[in-house]
Amino acid sequence: xxxxxxxxxxxxxxxxxxxxxxxxxxxxxxxxxxxxxxxxxxxxxxxxxxxxxxxxxxxxxxxxxxxxxxxxxxxxxxxxxxxxxxxxxxxxxxxxxxxxxxxxxxxxxxxxxxxxxxxxxxxxxxxxxxxxxxxxxxxxxxxxxxxxxxxxxxxxxxxxxxxxxxxxxxxxxxxxxxxxxxxxxxxxxxxxxxxxxxxxxxxxxxxxxxxxxxxxxxxxxxxxxxxxxxxxxxxxxxxxxxxxxxxxxxxxxxxxxxxxxxxxxxxxxxxxxxxxxxxxxxxxxxxxxxxxxxxxxxxxxxxxxxxxxxxxxxxxxxxxxxxxxxxxxxxxxxxxxxxxxxxxxxxxxxxxxxxxxxxxxxxxxxxxxxxxxxxxxxxxxxxxx
Numbered sequence: 316x317x318x319x320x321x322x323x324x325x326x327x328x329x330x331x332x333x334x335x336x337x338x339x340x341x342x343x344x345x346x347x348x349x350x351x352x353x354x355x356x357x358x359x360x361x362x363x364x365x366x367x368x369x370x371x372x373x374x375x376x377x378x379x380x381x382x383x384x385x386x387x388x389x390x391x392x393x394x395x396x397x398x399x400x401x402x403x404x405x406x407x408x409x410x411x412x413x414x415x416x417x418x419x420x421x422x423x424x425x426x427x428x429x430x431x432x433x434x435x436x437x438x439x440x441x442x443x444x445x446x447x448x449x450x451x452x453x454x455x456x457x458x459x460x461x462x463x464x465x466x467x468x469x470x471x472x473x474x475x476x477x478x479x480x481x482x483x484x485x486x487x488x489x490x491x492x493x494x495x496x497x498x499x500x501x502x503x504x505x506x507x508x509x510x511x512x513x514x515x516x517x518x519x520x521x522x523x524x525x526x527x528x529x530x531x532x533x534x535x536x537x538x539x540x541x542x543x544x545x546x547x548x549x550x551x552x553x554x555x556x557x558x559x560x561x562x563x564x565x566x567x568x569x570x571x572x573x574x575x576x577x578x579x580x581x582x583x584x585x586x587x588x589x590x591x592x593x594x595x596x597x598x599x600x601x602x603x604x605x606x607x608x609x610x611x612x613x614x615x616x617x618x619x620x621x622x623x624x625x626x627x628x629x630x631x632x633x634x635x636x637x638x639x640x641x642x643x644x645x646x647x648x649x650x651x652x653x654x655x656x657x658x659x660x661x662x663x664x665x666x667x668x669x670x671x672x673x674x675x676x677x678x679x680x681x682x683x684x685x686x687x688x689x690x691x692x693x694x695x696x697x698x699x700x
Contacts, residue, residue, distance in 0.1 A: 343367065343420045345432040346380060346400075351412055351439040356485050357492055357522035358408045358538055360439065363401040364416055367432070376424035381431070384414035387438075405520040408538040411440045445535035448473030451480060451525050457632060458543045460550050460574045461517070467499065467507035468525060471534070478529040482508045486521045517544045544623065548632040549576055552583065552601065552619045555640035559615070565605045567617050569637070580627035586636070587617045599624060616641040 346364035353360055362384060380399075383392040386407055395402055396419075406412050418432040451468040458464050470478060482505070485492040499507035521541040527534025550572035558566045567585065571578040578601070585596045589608050596605065607615070618639045623631035 341420070341425055341428075341430050343378075343418050343430055343432045345417050345435040349414070349416050349435045349437045351414055351437050353439065353441075355492065357483060357524045358540055359403065359405050359485070359487075359520070359522060360412065361401060361403050362414050362416075362437075364435075365400065367418060377421035379419040379421070380416055381419055382414065382416045384412065387411040387413055405522065405540055407540055408441050408524075408536075411438060413438045441536075443535065445527070445533040446473065447535060449478070449527060449529075449532065449534045450537045451527070454525070454537065454539055456523070456539070456541055456546055458547045460572070461544075461547050461576045462574060463509060463511040464513060464543065465499075465507060465509050466523065466539075468537075469506070470504070471527070474527070474534065475529050475531045477531065478504075478527055478534060480505050480525050480527045480534075483524045483526070484510065484522065486513075486516045486519050488515050488519075492522075492524070513543070518542065542629070544628040545630045546632060547576070547623050547628065549581070549621050549623065549634045550574060551634045551637040552621055553637065555617070555619065555637060557615065557617055557640050557642050559607070559642055560604075563607055565607055565615065565617075565642075567603045567605070567619075569601050569619055571601055572621065572634070576623070577627070580623050581621045582624035583619055583621050584633070585617055585619045588614065588639075590614045614641075 344367035347367060349362075349364040351360055351362050362382065364380070366378060378398065380397055382395045382397065382402055384404070385392045387410055393404075413436065415434045415436040417434045420430040422428075424430075449471040451471060454466065454468045456464060456466040466482065468480065470480070482495040482498075483492045484495070495508035495510065497509045497511075498505040499509060519542070521543050523539040523541065525537045525539075527536070552569040552572060554570040556568045560566055565587070567587075569583075571581055581601075582599050583597065583601065585598070585603060587594055587596065587605065590613070592608050594608075596603065616639050618637045620634045620636045622633045
């Protein structure tokens with residue numbers, strides 16, 4: 316359905332002028348054929364109308380339309396002033412929608428007075444096939460690290476064992492609603508969906524419908540409208556470092572998680588543990604300095620988590636806590652073992668070297684040869700004879 320601009324000079328207008336004495340009463344009719352249309356985009360609806368009929372002498376008057384709309388259980392109306400003949404917005408189709416509209420006549424045609432038509436109204440409801448007990452339960456969606464969306468649900472309370480669910484989604488930029496291509500399953504039944512490569516889907520309404528099917532009964536559909544930047548769960552911070560300066564100040568640093576989220580979009584929560592004392596702190600930067608609670612504390616550690624801050628989203632989901640990082644000066648039982656083992660190995664090696672050196676310095680035993688020269692001569696002479 317194409318959007319159409321409106322030439323205000325050609326807008327329809329029916330004015331009834333009644334002159335009684337010195338008074339002039341001007342009336343204007345409401346727009347015609349006001350309706351709420353569903354183009355099949357899972358909750359993105361069109362509110363459209365036609366201008367009132369026109370009298371020749373008022374064709375050059377400018378018309379504006381005051382449009383109000385809401386879900387039926389909402390306590391407040393959204394109000395739009397427009398000169399167009401169509402307006403689009405997203406709605407929760409789990410509930411009915413109602414709207415009303417009236418015509419405003421421009422001041423040059425009314426001698427400076429404000430002239431408005433009566434209201435004309437319209438409403439829209441989706442089909443209520445299936446009982447409420449067949450709708451999915453506990454629908455949850457998380458946009459992990461601003462990279463992929465995971466939605467999960469539980470089957471309806473009263474469904475039969477053959478019931479299965481399918482998920483469709485749409486956001487502005489897609490030509491039509493798409494079905495999930497990567498379902499999460501339990502016993503061959505769909506209990507969730509993973510969506511990746513959602514290009515240009517943030518800061519827009521993201522519409523979801525979960526349908527159900529069963530051979531034994533109709534299943535009621537469930538609708539969800541999200542903004543993905545508000546349900547981002549980042550990865551935990553990494554590369555933590557802690558040091559103590561001047562024996563008093565604790566200096567803590569860390570790196571923002573890897574991924575597509577800009578570092579300026581994070582806010583952090585820090586948990587510090589000093590001996591048996593723990594306390595929390597918060598910051599929007601990844602570098603913090605705090606005072607030690609006890610100058611002689613030996614156990615000094617911290618860990619940190621993050622979420623998207625108010626400058627990049629209306630809300631967010633906290634990451635998991637990072638791994639704990641402890642001060643290098645801490646000499647707990649583990650650190651003592653790490654220190655003692657190398658020292659012992661060093662002394663053992665030193666003893667071995669000393670033993671080898673001492674062994675080399677001992678004198679070598681000499682062999683004494685006692686030769687009886689007379690005996691040798693005698694033997695020689697006896698051989699000659």
